[in-house]
Amino acid sequence: MGSAVDRPDVLEEAEIKLNNSDDKKPLVSIRAFTILTMFYTVGTSILITPGGLNLHAKQDAWIACLFGIALDLALVWVFSVLGERYPDLTIIQYSRVLLGRWLGGAAGLLFSAFCYLLAALLVADLGYFLTTQVMSDTPIEALAVIFIAAVAYTARQGMRVYSLTAEMLFPWVTLLLVILLFPVFNKFDVQTLRPVFEFGYIPVAKGGASFSMLQEVAVLLVLYPFVSKGKGRRNGYLAGTAIGGAVLFSVTAGSEFVLGVELTANHVYPSYALAKNIRMGHMIERVEGLLMFIWVCSVFIKTVVTFHASVIGLNQTLGIRDSKLLIWPLAIGLFPVAMASYTNIVFAVNFVDKYWAAYAFPFIVLFPLLLLCLSFIRHGRRSVGYDRPPGRPS
Amino acid sequence: MLRSWAFVLLAVLLMLPLEGCWSRKELNELGIVVGLGIDKDKDGYEVTVQIVNPGQVSTRNGIRPEATPVSSFSETGETVPEAIRRMTTLVSKKLYFSHLRIVIFGEALAREGIAKPLDYISRDRQMRNDFYLVVAKGSKASDILKISSPIDPIPANNLNVKLANSDKLWAATGQITLDRLMMDLQSPGKDPTLTGILIAGNKRGGETPSQRIEPRAALKYSGMAVFRQDRMVGWLDENGTKSLNYLQGRVHQTLATAKCPQGGTLSANIMNVKTRIRVGKSGDEPVINAHLRIEVDLADAECKIDLSKNESLTWIRKQLEKKTLSVLEEGLEQAQHQFHADIYGFGRYVHRQQVGIWRKVDDWDEQFSRMKVRIYPDIHFRRIGTIQQPIEQVRRE
Incomplete structure (x- = not known):
């Protein structure tokens, strides 16, 4: 394997600015990146994790959730070290720097494919959720087509546009999240959480670990170089994950208080069941339809980011300079992939519960960790970027 | 020009899905x-x-x-x-x-x-x-x-x-x-x-x-x-249901009656009931200790009793405690020995407070039927309403 100095083309690619941004201004502000990370963490997890956690960890679901968030934060910290070592490169690019053209390219391609499949699964997740809870007569295909069109359109508008969209949605989603947690306040009873560690630490650790595989924050390493540089970028990544984690924790613990362990575990969408319990006098009730906004927003932002990451990844691996070229073709492909991968809801629930963690682990944990180790071996302790090409003697 | 035509086309296209409306339901x-x-x-x-x-x-x-x-x-x-x-x-x-x-x-x-x-x-x-x-x-x-x-x-x-x-x-x-x-x-x-x-x-x-x-x-x-x-x-029955609600801490307000010292009956408004269940152990058996903190107001006194004396209130308080205890125990008796069903959810408390015992029990309903339950009602007398002495006490003989 030769050193990256022999491959200036990799670095040239870093120059391909996306979305016609010839100016040097970063595409995403640190605040927007924090909010994107938060939406990304909340994503579909808010719909499905309370159920899985309560199923495996029983009344310790909240501890498992905390453990999962701690894992997430540890991973994000490691990812940010990696991201900061290559401040101007995406994970796709430095995988080529570190693994060489062919191996690195193949890894990048696999990572892009992972993002693409994840985007398709998110589309299917939202489709199943909407058709189960509200629009039972609407064909899931119709919802998927409309949703994919919106995702592709937004991704085509570029990172700046959708990060601002996320920023704009943030206060509304926050307000609705507070309303979602209304019923928790008068059902709050620490007794429900006892006994602690009844079945030992293993189910809790298992629950937490498989929980932390559902946030897939590693995908954001594709966006990382487009965020304004500085110390804040790293903190934004961590803070976004922490805020998203706090939301997931509140919903998980809240479902335990309001619905109890068994009901939460048996609901397909426990957080929607939680929303059905919102009742403030006769003023605020029957608002679960309104709260749909939370789930649709967070899944939407997550799908846009994931889909865009797969497009960027493919562009960079194949050296396509027109960043918008692949968006519509890939978007059209999302539809059959989404419909074919989740054939029914039982399969989807089972897949997420039993196989997703094992499937996602190599992509969202092993791959970045491997790159980080290689990076330390190859480049020592220095940070390597476009401004300071790797391997150049200083 | 092309752009504006594209918009018109888009607007027309957007009208198409409206016609479908799969889930449309008119109110009538x-x-x-x-x-x-x-x-x-x-x-x-x-x-x-x-x-x-x-x-x-x-x-x-x-x-x-x-x-x-x-x-x-x-x-x-x-x-x-x-x-x-x-x-x-x-x-x-x-x-x-x-x-x-x-x-x-x-x-x-x-x-x-x-x-x-x-x-x-x-x-x-x-x-x-x-x-x-x-x-x-x-x-x-x-x-x-x-x-x-x-x-x-x-x-x-x-x-x-x-x-x-x-x-x-x-x-x-x-x-x-x-x-x-x-x-x-x-x-x-x-x-x-x-x-x-x-x-x-x-x-x-x-x-x-x-x-x-x-x-x-x-x-x-x-x-x-x-x-x-x-x-x-x-x-x-009514008492059984009362005992259920008291022991689950689900009483918002209710009314209880008690006998007066010299015949006649008085009634008390009951409010702010707080129930605290503590699970103790005697050997390998769980023991339920239910502490009830109850606030009462006098609703009426249809008897001769001198309400200006604090001792009378103490006497009423004792009467109400006895009455509450007997109502609750009667309900408990029904659940434990007639139905053999833990409607109080004591099992949940045992699970939460004495996991060791809980894990050893096979048939909880059977364990519940022979379980010792101690009830400690604690009544706090607050107000007597808007008049002082009972009309029965002050009326012209």
Whole structure:
């Protein structure tokens, strides 16, 4: 394997600015990146994790959730070290720097494919959720087509546009999240959480670990170089994950208080069941339809980011300079992939519960960790970027 | 130019999906179900729905006296949803369940088990969590849904409000929602209960809205049905229900009576009941210690007692404590030795506070039946109302 100095083309690619941004201004502000990370963490997890956690960890679901968030934060910290070592490169690019053209390219391609499949699964997740809870007569295909069109359109508008969209949605989603947690306040009873560690630490650790595989924050390493540089970028990544984690924790613990362990575990969408319990006098009730906004927003932002990451990844691996070229073709492909991968809801629930963690682990944990180790071996302790090409003697 | 044409084209294209509207439901096509009754039928269920007749409820256009505000329909089926679908042959509107106010199980069905029909109710997406579930005492659910109600034109709504109010002001009823029932059914260490409802008066006479001031028949809540797992095993009487609500800490307000020293009776408003359950151990056996902190006000004193003395209040307090204890123990006796069902959820407390014991128990209901329960009522006397001495005390002899 030769050193990256022999491959200036990799670095040239870093120059391909996306979305016609010839100016040097970063595409995403640190605040927007924090909010994107938060939406990304909340994503579909808010719909499905309370159920899985309560199923495996029983009344310790909240501890498992905390453990999962701690894992997430540890991973994000490691990812940010990696991201900061290559401040101007995406994970796709430095995988080529570190693994060489062919191996690195193949890894990048696999990572892009992972993002693409994840985007398709998110589309299917939202489709199943909407058709189960509200629009039972609407064909899931119709919802998927409309949703994919919106995702592709937004991704085509570029990172700046959708990060601002996320920023704009943030206060509304926050307000609705507070309303979602209304019923928790008068059902709050620490007794429900006892006994602690009844079945030992293993189910809790298992629950937490498989929980932390559902946030897939590693995908954001594709966006990382487009965020304004500085110390804040790293903190934004961590803070976004922490805020998203706090939301997931509140919903998980809240479902335990309001619905109890068994009901939460048996609901397909426990957080929607939680929303059905919102009742403030006769003023605020029957608002679960309104709260749909939370789930649709967070899944939407997550799908846009994931889909865009797969497009960027493919562009960079194949050296396509027109960043918008692949968006519509890939978007059209999302539809059959989404419909074919989740054939029914039982399969989807089972897949997420039993196989997703094992499937996602190599992509969202092993791959970045491997790159980080290689990076330390190859480049020592220095940070390597476009401004300071790797391997150049200083 | 091309751009503006593209916009026009887009606008036209956007009109296309509007025409589809898969889930479109016009309000006047919906039959809003307010009451759902489920009875046992020889092979399956007999399902009764009570549907609002909107024109007769709104008073704005004037009502036709010959039409009733609600209509009830019954149909049979092998499963609950089948019966409901079959109802399309009977009812002209599409049944819509999101405004359901009450679900009634016939007693015969309750004794056979309610888990099976409950699956539909908790699986269907139109069902919410703001209706109550009750058992028709000694009658069929369909009979209950055929009784008209005075004051509120919609009987199911009347039942819902009546139960909510009664639960707030009287300790001998309980409002059980779907989520609570499902929790009781699924989580270990608690057996479910549902409030009972019965027809007081002449069953046949209640079918038409009455022009009489005293209706011929009325619906009345009475006691609670005790379940072991999902099967009903018997009825708690008024005291049994009171003990259940006290020990679960679900009393908002209620009233208790006590005897006076020299004959006569006094009543006390009970409020702010706080129940604290502590599980102790004696050897390998769990022991329940229930501490009740109760605040009372004097509601009336129909006897001779000198209320200016603090000793009298102490005496009343002791009387009330004794009375409360005896009511609670009577209820406990029923649950432990008559029904063998842990309706209090003591098992949950044992699980939470003494996991070691909990894990060793095989048959919790059996353990519950022979478990020692100590009750410590602690009454705090606060106010005596707006006058001081009882009228009986101060009236001219």
